[in-house]
Amino acid sequence: MALSPQEDTNRRMLRARDEMDRRYAEPLDLVALASVAHLSPSRFGRVFKDVFGETPHRYLQRRRVERAMALLRQTDRPVTQVAWDVGFASLGTFSRTFSAIVGCSPSEFRQQTEVVHVPTCFVAAWTRPRERTTVSEKQPDSGAD
Structure with a gap:
């Protein structure tokens, strides 16, 4: 069963958020988190805020x-x-x-x-x-x- 584009985006954002939860005590940068979600850093910041209601920072x-x-x-x-x-x-x-x-x-x-x-x-x-x-x-x- 294929995922809708929104479901795919949400899953990728959850992966990035899970990475933040796992590595919260380490220095994390937007580029590394965006790569987990397969997005550019600027797009990642906007999509993260749309999905979770706050910026990644x-x-x-x-x-x-x-x-x-x-x-x-x-x-x-x-x-x-x-x-x-x-x-x-x-x-x-x-x-x-x-x-x-x-x-x-x-x-x-x-x-x-x-x-x-x-x-x-x-x-x-x-x-x-x-x-x-x-x-x-x-x-x-x-x-x-």
């Missing part, structure tokens, strides 16, 4: 922050080591990115985190970083409560 940042959150919860490694372990080359970039996505610094996150005896798959789903929105981006309340 932002997706990789969120994945790295998600893994950093797990390390901050589960280990006592210094924040600098956690930043390096998840692929950030600079503590400043890590802290700025972490704060923008999570809403607090890595140190504050670690202090706020309680030890919870819940399967890690549930914790990961509940605490997955979400894109923050500003007040002006929020949809008006329909008033139906």
